[in-house]
Amino acid sequence: MAGDARAAGDEGETVPPRAPRRPRSHAWSAVRETLSILRANPLTFLGFLLVTGLTVLALLVELVPAVTGLYGPPVHLYPYDPVAGFTTNLLQPPSSAHWLGTDQVGLDLFSRALAALPIDLSIGFAISGFGLLVGGALGLVAGYWDRPWTLGGALSTTILRFTDIFLSIPTLLLALAIVTVLGRGYVQTILALMITWWPYYVRLVRGEVLSIKAQPYIAAARAAGVTDGGIVRRHVLRNLIEPVVVYYTMDVGTVIVVFSTISFIGATFPPTLPEWGTMVETYADFFPGAPWPVLSMSLAIIVTVLAFSLLGDGLRDILDPRSRRVLAQAGSATETA
Amino acid sequence: MGRSPSDLLIFIGKRLALLVPTLIGVLAITFVLSIVAAPDPCQLWFPKIKPAQVPGCVSRFGLDQPIPIRFIDYLAQLAAGNWGTTPAGVPVLPQIAQYAPETIELVLTALILMVVVGIPLGVIAANHSGRLADHLVRIFYLSGWAMPTYVGALLLALLLGPAIGLPYQGDFSNPNPPIPQPTHFSVIDGLLSGQPYYFGDALAHLALPAFALAFLNLGIATRMTRSSMLETLPMDYVKTARMKGLSEFWVLYKHALRNSLITTTTVLGVTGGQLLASTVVIEEIFNWPGIGEYAFSALRQNYFAPIYGTVIVFAVGVVLANLVADVMYGVLDPRVEWR
Numbered sequence: 072m073a074g075d076a077r078a079a080g081d082e083g084e085t086v087p088p089r090a091p092r093r094p095r096s097h098a099w100s101a102v103r104e105t106l107s108i109l110r111a112n113p114l115t116f117l118g119f120l121l122v123t124g125l126t127v128l129a130l131l132v133e134l135v136p137a138v139t140g141l142y143g144p145p146v147h148l149y150p151y152d153p154v155a156g157f158t159t160n161l162l163q164p165p166s167s168a169h170w171l172g173t174d175q176v177g178l179d180l181f182s183r184a185l186a187a188l189p190i191d192l193s194i195g196f197a198i199s200g201f202g203l204l205v206g207g208a209l210g211l212v213a214g215y216w217d218r219p220w221t222l223g224g225a226l227s228t229t230i231l232r233f234t235d236i237f238l239s240i241p242t243l244l245l246a247l248a249i250v251t252v253l254g255r256g257y258v259q260t261i262l263a264l265m266i267t268w269w270p271y272y273v274r275l276v277r278g279e280v281l282s283i284k285a286q287p288y289i290a291a292a293r294a295a296g297v298t299d300g301g302i303v304r305r306h307v308l309r310n311l312i313e314p315v316v317v318y319y320t321m322d323v324g325t326v327i328v329v330f331s332t333i334s335f336i337g338a339t340f341p342p343t344l345p346e347w348g349t350m351v352e353t354y355a356d357f358f359p360g361a362p363w364p365v366l367s368m369s370l371a372i373i374v375t376v377l378a379f380s381l382l383g384d385g386l387r388d389i390l391d392p393r394s395r396r397v398l399a400q401a402g403s404a405t406e407t408a
Numbered sequence: 409m410g411r412s413p414s415d416l417l418i419f420i421g422k423r424l425a426l427l428v429p430t431l432i433g434v435l436a437i438t439f440v441l442s443i444v445a446a447p448d449p450c451q452l453w454f455p456k457i458k459p460a461q462v463p464g465c466v467s468r469f470g471l472d473q474p475i476p477i478r479f480i481d482y483l484a485q486l487a488a489g490n491w492g493t494t495p496a497g498v499p500v501l502p503q504i505a506q507y508a509p510e511t512i513e514l515v516l517t518a519l520i521l522m523v524v525v526g527i528p529l530g531v532i533a534a535n536h537s538g539r540l541a542d543h544l545v546r547i548f549y550l551s552g553w554a555m556p557t558y559v560g561a562l563l564l565a566l567l568l569g570p571a572i573g574l575p576y577q578g579d580f581s582n583p584n585p586p587i588p589q590p591t592h593f594s595v596i597d598g599l600l601s602g603q604p605y606y607f608g609d610a611l612a613h614l615a616l617p618a619f620a621l622a623f624l625n626l627g628i629a630t631r632m633t634r635s636s637m638l639e640t641l642p643m644d645y646v647k648t649a650r651m652k653g654l655s656e657f658w659v660l661y662k663h664a665l666r667n668s669l670i671t672t673t674t675v676l677g678v679t680g681g682q683l684l685a686s687t688v689v690i691e692e693i694f695n696w697p698g699i700g701e702y703a704f705s706a707l708r709q710n711y712f713a714p715i716y717g718t719v720i721v722f723a724v725g726v727v728l729a730n731l732v733a734d735v736m737y738g739v740l741d742p743r744v745e746w747r
Contacts, residue, residue, distance in 0.1 A: 236430055238726065240726075248441050248707065332556055335556070351556075351559060358566055359566045365559075373551070387635065
């Protein structure tokens with residue numbers, strides 16, 4: 072492997088040994104290390120920039136009209152009205168007037184894609200956040216208090232049974248069924264996803280808790296007389312942060328995809344609502360003939376989800392100390408020691 | 409507790425026994441949901457029904473019974489091997505036996521594609537970690553990951569399909585007279601028909617939907633392989649293998665990959681459910697006559713027995729996929745004990 076040869080060659084000979092330097096503070100060195108890894112991994116950095124940029128943009132799309140509305144007519148970030156700005160230019164390809172073209176009733180596609188950004192993004196953050204809270208709490212209980220023939224053990228078994236039941240129905244089908252029950256609508260779809268989204272987190276957190284519990288330092292803490300609450304707070308939760316942050320980041324993207332899939336096949340929302348999946352569904356009727364509407368909305372989804380996946384995928388490498396070592400080697404061979 | 413074959417059998421038996429309460433739970437949820445969704449289904453089932461006929465319909469389908477009684481009744485019927493009928497009287501089980509193999513065929517083909525393409529990609533990415541090949545592989549699998557199933561399927565079906573001349577609707581191009589389908593695995597049926605044309609036709613029809621399913625879910629296999637290879641490659645035994653002068657291929661795919669596959673296999677099994685869920689969308693867009701199509705039409709028409717039947721199939725599929733993954737996990741990792 073080339074990396075090995077390079078690392079071996081650099082050891083001690085080409086790089087003058089540096090005096091060991093005390094890091095200024097733990098937080099500062101963590102930031103510095105993260106930055107250097109981000110620099111060495113351009114795709115992760117790109118994901119980081121995109122996620123930050125999209126989130127800020129979504130906030131601006133919502134906040135700018137709200138704030139300017141206090142002092143006069145609200146100023147919108149989108150150039151045309153995304154819901155009622157009908158023009159006579161139907162199904163236009165991209166042009167300087169309409170950056171992404173227009174749809175079948177003459178609405179500007181760029182404005183619609185931009186107006187949908189806060190909707191889809193907040194749904195992604197909120198539903199996976201809710202799943203994280205509910206599923207994470209259940210997973211923690213099921214993983215930590217799992218000794219058989221105790222109250223906790225019984226609770227743990229019950230939680231796992233329920234999780235298995237929910238996991239054995241494909242989320243998409245279950246959510247669709249719930250949408251059918253609650254009525255086909257925007258709020259109903261969000262509710263359906265909230266009901267169906269937590270089981271993955273139970274599995275994830277329980278698995279992690281089980282492996283953390285097996286670590287020698289937990290036994291040491293228990294021997295030192297730390298209470299269960301203290302162990303959970305000081306040791307378990309802290310070690311959970313890393314895998315959960317990685318999973319959550321990628322999960323925001325997954326929620327956006329599944330939400331838009333339900334709005335695509337469930338055809339749940341009024342076609343005027345600027346939401347990416349709904350728009351792809353509406354525009355699919357004109358698809359191979361006039362590809363711009365479908366392509367631009369698909370692109371919006373793909374870029375957003377890709378941003379979260381790139382960031383989450385890279386975060387795993389950064390947060391996991393074992394692969395961090397490998398990455399540092401790959402990034403800058405001179406810094407290996 | 410151990411690794412003898414009898415331990416394995418007990419392990420499998422325990423897991424299969426757990427399947428029963430899981431199925432009852434899944435069915436209970438579905439039962440309540442379906443009844444809440446359509447409390448008075450007679451109007452939905454028979455749009456031309458006269459108001460005077462409604463009580464007859466209600467009592468004929470036992471809709472006037474309390475829900476727990478109906479549920480226990482359904483379970484008893486099911487235990488006796490009767491999966492119920494559609495309101496028009498079409499039995500559900502033969503229909504499921506017809507649709508399910510098509511889905512299994514699609515999922516298995518996609519799984520094979522995922523393993524054959526996804527795992528080597530992960531090895532390559534890990535071996536070139538942080539360099540160009542790694543980035544390219546990452547972009548490839550993440551673009552499949554980030555693409556909603558329906559978008560990917562639409563693009564493949566309507567742009568790529570016509571462009572390279574592959575069919576993208578159904579499992580056969582309407583053979584006339586229709587060929588017999590004893591197994592309902594379209595490729596096997598094509599082979600059994602004895603005519604090379606139908607075999608090729610079945611393969612061609614399978615190609616695009618299976619590729620779509622595989623491409624959109626490839627990320628899981630590649631990502632897991634890559635990250636566990638990243639952990640395996642710096643290990644001493646890999647260095648030893650290199651020092652012994654083994655070829656790079658042998659070191660990577662025989663020594664390092666075997667350890668890394670442990671994680672990958674588990675994840676592949678656990679995502680079996682996800683694959684089944686994507687199939688629903690894929691089948692809808694590619695008009696593939698599988699269980700997802702069947703589930704959809706049942707959902708749309710509020711036909712209770714077919715909905716419950718497909719839910720059973722999905723739940724059994726997910727549980728079996730998990731079980732296979734756990735067994736594989738133990739087979740690959742000699743430290744695992746069956747319990």
